[in-house]
Amino acid sequence: MTDLTHSHLYQEIHQQPQVLARLLDEGKESIQALANAIQERQISHVVIAARGTSDNAGRYAKYLLGAVNHLPVGLATPSLFSVYEQPPTFGNALVLGISQSGKSPDIVSVLAEAQRQGALTATLTNFPGSNLGKVADYVIDLRAGEEKAVAATKTYTSELAAIALLSSALCGDACITNALETIPEKVAATLKLHTQIAQVAERYRYMQTCVTIGRGYNYATAFELSLKLKELTYTVVEPYSSADFMHGPLALIEHGFPVIVIAPSGRLLPEMKTFIHTLKVREAEVIVISDDAEALSIARVPLALPEGVPEWLSPLTAIVPGQLFAMYLAHAKDYDPDHPRGLLKVTETR
Amino acid sequence: MTDLTHSHLYQEIHQQPQVLARLLDEGKESIQALANAIQERQISHVVIAARGTSDNAGRYAKYLLGAVNHLPVGLATPSLFSVYEQPPTFGNALVLGISQSGKSPDIVSVLAEAQRQGALTATLTNFPGSNLGKVADYVIDLRAGEEKAVAATKTYTSELAAIALLSSALCGDACITNALETIPEKVAATLKLHTQIAQVAERYRYMQTCVTIGRGYNYATAFELSLKLKELTYTVVEPYSSADFMHGPLALIEHGFPVIVIAPSGRLLPEMKTFIHTLKVREAEVIVISDDAEALSIARVPLALPEGVPEWLSPLTAIVPGQLFAMYLAHAKDYDPDHPRGLLKVTETR
Numbered sequence: 001m002t003d004l005t006h007s008h009l010y011q012e013i014h015q016q017p018q019v020l021a022r023l024l025d026e027g028k029e030s031i032q033a034l035a036n037a038i039q040e041r042q043i044s045h046v047v048i049a050a051r052g053t054s055d056n057a058g059r060y061a062k063y064l065l066g067a068v069n070h071l072p073v074g075l076a077t078p079s080l081f082s083v084y085e086q087p088p089t090f091g092n093a094l095v096l097g098i099s100q101s102g103k104s105p106d107i108v109s110v111l112a113e114a115q116r117q118g119a120l121t122a123t124l125t126n127f128p129g130s131n132l133g134k135v136a137d138y139v140i141d142l143r144a145g146e147e148k149a150v151a152a153t154k155t156y157t158s159e160l161a162a163i164a165l166l167s168s169a170l171c172g173d174a175c176i177t178n179a180l181e182t183i184p185e186k187v188a189a190t191l192k193l194h195t196q197i198a199q200v201a202e203r204y205r206y207m208q209t210c211v212t213i214g215r216g217y218n219y220a221t222a223f224e225l226s227l228k229l230k231e232l233t234y235t236v237v238e239p240y241s242s243a244d245f246m247h248g249p250l251a252l253i254e255h256g257f258p259v260i261v262i263a264p265s266g267r268l269l270p271e272m273k274t275f276i277h278t279l280k281v282r283e284a285e286v287i288v289i290s291d292d293a294e295a296l297s298i299a300r301v302p303l304a305l306p307e308g309v310p311e312w313l314s315p316l317t318a319i320v321p322g323q324l325f326a327m328y329l330a331h332a333k334d335y336d337p338d339h340p341r342g343l344l345k346v347t348e349t350r
Numbered sequence: 351m352t353d354l355t356h357s358h359l360y361q362e363i364h365q366q367p368q369v370l371a372r373l374l375d376e377g378k379e380s381i382q383a384l385a386n387a388i389q390e391r392q393i394s395h396v397v398i399a400a401r402g403t404s405d406n407a408g409r410y411a412k413y414l415l416g417a418v419n420h421l422p423v424g425l426a427t428p429s430l431f432s433v434y435e436q437p438p439t440f441g442n443a444l445v446l447g448i449s450q451s452g453k454s455p456d457i458v459s460v461l462a463e464a465q466r467q468g469a470l471t472a473t474l475t476n477f478p479g480s481n482l483g484k485v486a487d488y489v490i491d492l493r494a495g496e497e498k499a500v501a502a503t504k505t506y507t508s509e510l511a512a513i514a515l516l517s518s519a520l521c522g523d524a525c526i527t528n529a530l531e532t533i534p535e536k537v538a539a540t541l542k543l544h545t546q547i548a549q550v551a552e553r554y555r556y557m558q559t560c561v562t563i564g565r566g567y568n569y570a571t572a573f574e575l576s577l578k579l580k581e582l583t584y585t586v587v588e589p590y591s592s593a594d595f596m597h598g599p600l601a602l603i604e605h606g607f608p609v610i611v612i613a614p615s616g617r618l619l620p621e622m623k624t625f626i627h628t629l630k631v632r633e634a635e636v637i638v639i640s641d642d643a644e645a646l647s648i649a650r651v652p653l654a655l656p657e658g659v660p661e662w663l664s665p666l667t668a669i670v671p672g673q674l675f676a677m678y679l680a681h682a683k684d685y686d687p688d689h690p691r692g693l694l695k696v697t698e699t700r
Contacts, residue, residue, distance in 0.1 A: 091422075
């Protein structure tokens with residue numbers, strides 16, 4: 001068996017505190033400039049174009065910019081542009097492309113059309129000189145350093161941090177942003193779970209399917225955890241909001257069915273606790289990712305997050321146990337963590 | 351074993367041609383009135399609030415109203431209203447609630463807030479006198495008759511037909527709507543697959559997971575087929591657009607992994623054929639739902655749709671083999687098709 005600590009994935013997961021600290025320090029200015037443009041042009045709504053991991057960062061933006069900044073956010077349907085050639089009218093929107101590589105032609109085509117219509121365009125990318133960078137009025141460089149593992153980790157949390165910075169910049173003095181400054185150390189604290197998770201992963205060596213559950217800000221976390229497990233461990237994993245799960249899929253649950261619930265402190269915690277009890281009555285196997293002692297105490301496998309992270313920033317720490325779990329489960333199943341079968345780092349779809 | 355033909359589910363699936371014919375006949379007037387209001391108020395975008403099966407009808411609306419009527423459509427995030435109490439500003443939107451029962455409190459709360467803000471509101475529901483009907487300026491009665499099976503079938507296709515009618519009414523003389531009139535007979539023709547599908551279902555008695563793939567208008571079909579399989583057969587099934595599937599989940603595919611591809615004629619067909627070949631190289635087991643002879647010929651299990659249905663209406667026929675497959679697979683696994691474990695017909699979430 002290879003030494004996991006030498007893998008790109010292990011190293012990139014563990015680089016996250018320093019990558020986030022750098023973005024919070026060096027990225028502020030370019031994000032403030034975008035926030036100013038949004039305010040000067042009195043932007044009415046946001047359209048996000050992204051795929052895969054970056055689409056999950058878009059899900060976070062949908063909740064955060066909606067709840068804190070009262071900006072309606074829609075996720076673009078790239079095929080309306082590239083296949084049906086019937087782009088919607090953007091009106092007074094900010095059109096935001098999110099892509100690690102900045103290369104996917106479908107995302108570039110959405111922003112190019114937005115520019116043609118005169119809409120405000122921006123991108124979050126690790127490659128500011130990419131095609132996507134060229135069609136954006138405002139380019140936010142993630143500054144994450146090269147990401148060599150196919151499964152994205154540090155660029156995901158960088159995208160979340162850039163979105164959190166944008167929300168704070170739009171909010172101005174009304175928002176307390178000190179919490180954002182503590183995120184690198186909170187992520188570092190979360191990474192200490194790695195010894196526990198390396199052990200826990202053994203238990204799931206022969207798990208064939210599972211469900212991940214999150215709601216509100218952490219709806220994104222459920223999707224991203226699900227994607228990491230699929231990419232790295234080839235497990236069939238489906239993400240859900242707890243509310244949607246009650247409308248049908250609850251029927252799946254039987255004795256031992258594994259469910260990973262993301263339930264950090266905040267407005268949704270009471271509902272998530274009720275949901276965990278519903279799962280337990282149906283004899284599901286429940287893994288809980290939370291900073292709440294009671295939520296952790298009712299789990300079969302508790303994964304404790306550091307305390308003191310406000311709900312709106314919790315997706316930045318809550319995904320970390322999931323990244324570690326997916327990596328260690330891949331290792332337990334003797335799969336290559338850096339090169340998932342059948343995948344390339346840059347996927348070009350139209 | 352019980353006689354499946356006596357189940358509510360069997361009967362409701364087979365009622366679809368007459369239910370659709372009734373809606374196309376009797377629903378036109380109320381839908382035209384809504385279309386007139388949309389045009390008079392120069393509505394700029396549409397926000398849809400729905401869950402479960404109705405949310406899948408919302409996905410169809412997102413593509414159809416976008417591609418044909420150039421209306422940007424967003425799916426609402428009810429928790430921004432009910433949990434975070436931070437509703438976005440609707441501006442000049444149509445806010446459309448879709449719900450069979452009209453009872454789910456979270457959907458009602460979105461429309462109530464929209465009314466408070468002075469936005470145009472409408473609902474598609476099988477219960478016009480419900481709470482949802484009371485907070486809508488325009489109520490479209492699905493006229494589907496009581497749906498007794500927990501898994502929704504005839505109300506789903508009714509919701510699709512109402513959305514197709516709305517798109518045509520907005521389009522006016524510019525759109526050819528004769529095709530819509532043929533839908534009841536095309537759905538009746540599709541139902542003739544039931545003998546073949548009853549046999550095919552046996553093959554999947556021990557299938558534990560699968561993936562459903564659709565794109566564009568049939569992205570909705572992939573989601574709805576996935577939901578039916580989960581509700582009725584407790585299989586873990588995940589829906590994808592073929593483009594999203596290439597960004598990570600393709601790693602799941604190995605010898606014999608079952609994939610159901612919805613690939614009717616239209617602009618996306620060439621891409622779907624390429625996608626099917628990609629799956630075959632990786633030795634997936636491919637079930638194809640299509641009216642195209644070549645796409646069917648490369649499938650392990652071909653399910654042939656009637657010819658002559660335009661792409662924009664294809665979701666109305668393309669879901670029918672999926673409904674039958676989910677029902678017969680439930681029967682093959684000796685599950686009760688009318689009462690999935692753990693589910694009620696009306697799910698109340700906030």
